[in-house]
Amino acid sequence: MKTILCIGAGYVGGPTMAMIAKKCPGYKITVADINPARIAAWQSEELPIYEPGLLELVKECRGKNLFFSTDVAAGIREADIIFVSVNTPTKTFGEGAGMAADLQYWEKVAREILANSDRDKIVVEKSTLPVRTAEAIARILNVPGSKVRFEILSNPEFLAEGTAIEDLEKPDRVLIGGNQTTEAGRRAVEELVAVYAHWVPRERILTTNVWSSELSKLVANAFLAQRISSVNSISALAEATEADVEEVARAIGMDSRIGPKFLRASVGFGGSCFQKDILNLVYICRHYGLHEVADYWHSVVKINDYQKSRFVGRILASMFNTIVGKRIAVFGFAFKANTGDTRETPAIAVCRKLLEERAALVVTDPAALPNAKKDLADFADRVAFEPDPYKAAAGAHALVFVTEWPQYQKLDFQRLYDSMAKPAFLFDGRNFLDHEKLFEIGFDVHPIGKPSLEHK
Ligand code: UDX
Ligand code: ADP
Numbered sequence: 001m002k003t004i005l006c007i008g009a010g011y012v013g014g015p016t017m018a019m020i021a022k023k024c025p026g027y028k029i030t031v032a033d034i035n036p037a038r039i040a041a042w043q044s045e046e047l048p049i050y051e052p053g054l055l056e057l058v059k060e061c062r063g064k065n066l067f068f069s070t071d072v073a074a075g076i077r078e079a080d081i082i083f084v085s086v087n088t089p090t091k092t093f094g095e096g097a098g099m100a101a102d103l104q105y106w107e108k109v110a111r112e113i114l115a116n117s118d119r120d121k122i123v124v125e126k127s128t129l130p131v132r133t134a135e136a137i138a139r140i141l142n143v144p145g146s147k148v149r150f151e152i153l154s155n156p157e158f159l160a161e162g163t164a165i166e167d168l169e170k171p172d173r174v175l176i177g178g179n180q181t182t183e184a185g186r187r188a189v190e191e192l193v194a195v196y197a198h199w200v201p202r203e204r205i206l207t208t209n210v211w212s213s214e215l216s217k218l219v220a221n222a223f224l225a226q227r228i229s230s231v232n233s234i235s236a237l238a239e240a241t242e243a244d245v246e247e248v249a250r251a252i253g254m255d256s257r258i259g260p261k262f263l264r265a266s267v268g269f270g271g272s273c274f275q276k277d278i279l280n281l282v283y284i285c286r287h288y289g290l291h292e293v294a295d296y297w298h299s300v301v302k303i304n305d306y307q308k309s310r311f312v313g314r315i316l317a318s319m320f321n322t323i324v325g326k327r328i329a330v331f332g333f334a335f336k337a338n339t340g341d342t343r344e345t346p347a348i349a350v351c352r353k354l355l356e357e358r359a360a361l362v363v364t365d366p367a368a369l370p371n372a373k374k375d376l377a378d379f380a381d382r383v384a385f386e387p388d389p390y391k392a393a394a395g396a397h398a399l400v401f402v403t404e405w406p407q408y409q410k411l412d413f414q415r416l417y418d419s420m421a422k423p424a425f426l427f428d429g430r431n432f433l434d435h436e437k438l439f440e441i442g443f444d445v446h447p448i449g450k451p452s453l454e455h456k
Contacts, residue, residue, distance in 0.1 A: 005079035009033035013085035019168040021066035023199040030067045032075040042068040050340040053165040076116040085126035099283040110140045151188035156217035162338030177213025225274040227262040229303040235265040235449025245449025265449045267429030268307040268346040270335030312353040323359040329396040332403025333365040333372040340367035347402040364392035398425035404432040
């Protein structure tokens, strides 16, 4: 039986290993993490992350060929293949602060792998890393004179939160980067291909060199984020000129060269990948003196920041330029629907700006309130957290929709309206509600990138 270890039991490591366990019953898979609370949660009925279908998948394999543990060292000793999916957040200090990836967790893991290995192993990068870091990792692991050899592979994960299980089950492609110039490198790539070939058609498994693989992950996210920033920039123009950004998106999306996906104008993109990966790309370009290229990609992040402040600007302008002391109910805090994840969610910027304007906030969300409390801890005395959307709306001057939770479309809006202060404002940061109907109920409705519906 082949043994796989994954170090880091987060949004990437947990679901990916659960899928490999299901599809590869002949492999023993252990997911290890230094955080005991996280490991305990993976062993319980309350998984540490909210992801549709994940609990069922984990329960199917847990205790059979899928195990969770805090003993990283023991896991390393018995593993043939080690996936590393620890966090690589943006650096907050020193050189490259706010841009470069913080690799301290990765380096710690590399040194731990080295200290606990007495035979050859394959080490797979599963977290996003800036290009050419695998080289540094290889230097830490392959110390001269050592009998143990490590093959370093890059295998970026393209799953999106909220649809992780579907994405893992039927990936558009699996990308494996390895050293194609040596026999050992090619063998390592084939070992990893064999894992995925249990359920992914061979023609969807791409093999490249390590650097191309790492770079592809950054570029895929940069391209996706760029589409959102492009359509969001047009939403500003649409609001100024009374065009409708959804009509524009539909019209351009029908051009098969452009395609319909990822053209939904919004309050801005969030999540742990897009901003971080673009900033990494920018940092790398600057490192190579490619300042024009760096500026080009940086503008995708700048438009995203602009979109978030523009949204709050519109709230302020519509509500008579003051929200001091007004109760504002924020509907949705997660960075997208079907996840409790709030990393880089536009809700953080929106709430902070509303609080700077001295609004009295109440935040509601079906899955993200525990994270929201942490994100707004410094404003604890001025924000209420309310799981019940009807209680959140009671007495509010405005409803601000930041996350497109499908259950919000089914709310009893008449009941919400009746309980609110008048005029009752509604800001739809996702263009996912029935604006005409809301207007008929009595709301003043402000969507993204289209004319407002106001009772003037
Ligand atoms: C993304 C990539 O899709 C995935 O391949 C990669 O592995 C990790 O990063 P994720 O961050 O989970 O996944 O979510 P995604 O669905 O891509 O959405 C990112 C953000 O963009 C969300 O805040 C979402 O609401 C927003 N978005 C998406 C829009 O505002 N408009 C769109 O049209 C699409
Ligand atoms: P991602 O979204 O990339 O999966 P997460 O932050 O959700 O990132 O998960 C990363 C996990 O890696 C965390 O649970 C963290 O505790 C774990 N981790 C960080 N450093 C180490 C380490 N040295 N050994 C084991 N686990 C680690």
